[in-house]
Amino acid sequence: MAKKTWRVLTAKVGLDGHDRGVKVVSRALRDAGVEVIYAGLRQTPEMVIEAAIQEDVDAIGISLHSGAHMTLIPRVLELLKERQATDIVVFGGGIIPEDDAAELKKMGVAEIFGPGTSLQTIVDFVNRGFKAAA
Amino acid sequence: MALRSKTAREEWATRYRSGKRPPAEVATTLSGVPVEPLYTPDDLAGWDYHEKLGFPGDFPYTRGVYPSMYRGQLWTIRQFAGYGTAEETNKRYQFLLSQGQAGLSVAFDMPTLMGYDSDDPLSRGEVGHCGVAIDSLADMETLFSGIGLDGITTSMTINSPAAILYAMYIAVGEKAGVPLEKLGGTLQNDILKEYIAQKEYIFPPEPSMRLVVDTIVFAARHMPRWNAVSVSGYHIREAGSTAVQELAFTLADGMAYVEASIRAGLDVDEFAPRLSFFFDSHTDFFEEIAKFRAARRLWAHIMRDKYKARDPRSWMLRFHTQTAGVSLTRQQVENNVTRTAYEAMAAVLGGTNSLHTNSMDEVLALPTERAAQIALRTQQVLAHETGVASTIDPLGGSYFVESLTDEMERGAREYFDRIEEQGGVLRCIENGFFQHEIADAAFEFERKLEANERIIVGVNAYTEGDSGTVPTLKIGAATEHGQVARLRAVRERRDNTSVSNRLEELKLRARGPDNLMPTLLECVRAYATEGEIMAALKEVFGVYREPILF
Secondary structure, rough: OOOOOOOEEEOOOOOOOOOOHHHHHHHHHHHOOEEEEEEOOOEHHHHHHHHHOOOOEEEOOOOOOOOOOHHHHHHHHHHHHHHHOOEEEOOOOOOOHHHHHHHHHHHHEEEEEEOOOOHHHHHHHHHHOOOOOO | OOOOOOHHHHHHHHHHOOOOOOOOOOOOOOOOOEEEOOHHHHHHHHOHHHHOOOOOOOOOOOOOOOOHHHHHHHEEEOEEOEEEHHHHEEEEHHHHHHOOOOOOEEEEEEHHHHOOOOOHHHOOOOOOOOOOOOOHHHHHHHHOOOOOOOEEEEEEOOOOOOHHHHHHHHHHHHHHHOOOHOOEEOOOOOOOOHHHHHOOOOOHHHHOOOOOOHHHHHHHHHHHOOOOOOEEEEHHHHHOOOHHHHHHHHHHHHHHHHHHHOOOOOOOHHHHHHHHHEEEEEOOOOHHHHHHHHHHHHHHHHHHHHHOOHHHHOOOOOOEEOOOOHHOOOOOOOHHHHHHHHHHHOOOOOOOEEEEOOOOHOOOOOOOHHHHHHHHHHHHHHHHHOOOOOOOOOOOOHHHHHHHHHHHHHHHHHHHHHHHOOHHHHHHOOHHHHHHHHHHHHHHHHHHOOOOOOOEEOOOEOOEEEEEEEEOOOOHHHHHHHHHHHHHHHHOOOOHHHHHHHHHHHHHHHHHOOOOOHHHHHHHHHOOOOHHHHHHHHHHHOOOOOOOOO
């Protein structure tokens, strides 16, 4: 069986414009053979879900540094439920304190990658089918 | 200046290579500039003291812009702060001032930076999170309540809506009876680096530049103690550029503001003395020192030779420095105190005029009061215990530092040519040149880290597994609810007819060529909110969408 080519939508949600991380991760995933669609800056949860469904992606990678993660990421999960698209995996990264990250994972986020995460860790996560390391 | 004996140097080189431990073949700075194991007078062949350095306070200011530098006055300790509501931030300011800080530096929250009111749907979850929420003059009055604006200087980190917050600050001064000429401070107001790096743009580049020029003209005419623009390399560097790119792109932006202001009818010496700069201080100690020194020398030549400024104050590059946020690591968070201390020392050895030291926990969240205090104390230890303030430009004449300073200058000039060839800064924003250069440098940095070609303690070496968590500052939802309630109260209290008349007037003026500052002042005095003013301007100017690339 041919190896599945994963499709990932990356996006900056919220108002901040810190796009260094999302761009570096997008490039690393692309170089690792993942089909990456970068949606760009200031995407609302609604825009992200719309793009994810249209582009038929396997996962959404959300980056934000503004502190709005506990409002915006749960909203993305909620919209996925509403659109019956919970097969799309959600993962994220940025400036997200550890206890918030733990709470987001409880809500259904597959993984939160904090500052200092190696690119290989994220590539491996995608290649394992979006599963955190055992 | 040259070595008397080549033989001695060659003998050393032989010993260097044949020792028990073979030395690393290649070493580079953090930005990839190759560095030699040893520098001697041979590396400075033909180097002329007067041409390259001169004396502190003299052209080309390589050694510093003031004759007495830190002997006369220490750099300004200016810690960037702001979170939650204006009332909470006001308390933090009062505390910082009582701890010996000499100037304020306002951090605004994302909705304020992006021109949205706190009750806008797009502001949900963002209010007060990464800075203070300011919606109208009422919040600004609270923010500076009890602080004498004639006794301090205030720096405001705001870009797209800078002219509005500037108007609000002036209006607070008016109410307190402080005349325009006594208000001292700095607006960041550097829109070009927003398109290049930080991405907090709203309007397209041309109307944005018009707003910047309006503030420059207003400050030049009315506010002798005000820096209308702080041309910023910090964000360019944090977005992943190299040191040379930071230097080159920042000075190129500075030249673009100079040219736009001259086109608006100002004489270069009317505004150039009030242009200030803002750089990053990263972890590569000597590279940063060289960058700061090269920046002063380059700017002095550019202003004197290219723009024919005659006032020596126009030649001087004065700058603020912030230690590198991107150098902070989540792993072993306490190590960030050490990194920040080295970065701060590089800034001081590079002759910075003011300095912000990051708190160790800013990689996780806004700093706690404890962490912010350690950051402040780091500067005080540096100023009073290490001796770095006693001798001006103590590394001047170092074979290595001078070689590296020359190299920074050469690299920056090469970029100036490439930018010029493409038609200037605005063209290079439109064609994505800056964005590509930065994205490539950022990726290269990560690649080196992944390949262990670059060591970061606690991240890819000397790891300890995940260390324990540190306490972080939390901004609750109550902040947002409270702010929205205050905003609604302002809207009920004010004269709404007067507000809409002024907003109509603003749109009219925005369509014409007049300076918008007087009209903006009228709007904020009537308690028009930031979001309302920005919405009016968006109607006239439109909004910008960037080309997406990675």
